[in-house]
Amino acid sequence: MEREEAVMLLKCHAFSYDDLSHPKMQNGFTGSLRPFRGHLIEENFHELMEILRVLAPELARPTLDREVMVVYGELLTWHGPGLLNPRACSAETISSRTSR
Structure with missing residues (x-):
């Protein structure tokens, strides 16, 4: 999955x-x-983990792309920080969770 598809x-x-x-x-x-x-x-959960795997390097940066920040913030508003916290789920952790 490429970044553009992940954001969409x-x-x-x-x-x-x-x-x-x-x-x-x-x-x-x-x-x-x-x-x-x-x-x-x-x-859906597995797809979100794949999206986070693709976006993990970007989410770990000190500044975020405005479009990603707004959408990510909307998800956090609806579902809380635990599920989609990039600091709690490293790229390696996400990758291991999505590997089947």
């Missing part, structure tokens, strides 16, 4: 992508929880 998918999972008809907007990480329909889509 992050937007979808954060429910902030411009194309509201994109399937990930309804069934992505945040979309599937609003409203909660009684089941979680595990693939």
Whole structure:
């Protein structure tokens, strides 16, 4: 996955992508929880871990790209810092979690 695709998918999972008809907007990480329909889509979690693996070097920098910062902040607002904390999940940890 390249950075551009990772940012686009992050937007979808954060429910902030411009194309509201994109399937990930309804069934992505945040979309599937609003409203909660009684089941979680595990693939979304794994995809977010892959997105974080791609963006980990960028997220570890002292300054962030504005677009990534805004979308990442939206996810933290909805889901709290524990799940998506780049300092708690190093690139190696994320990689080991997404390897199957």
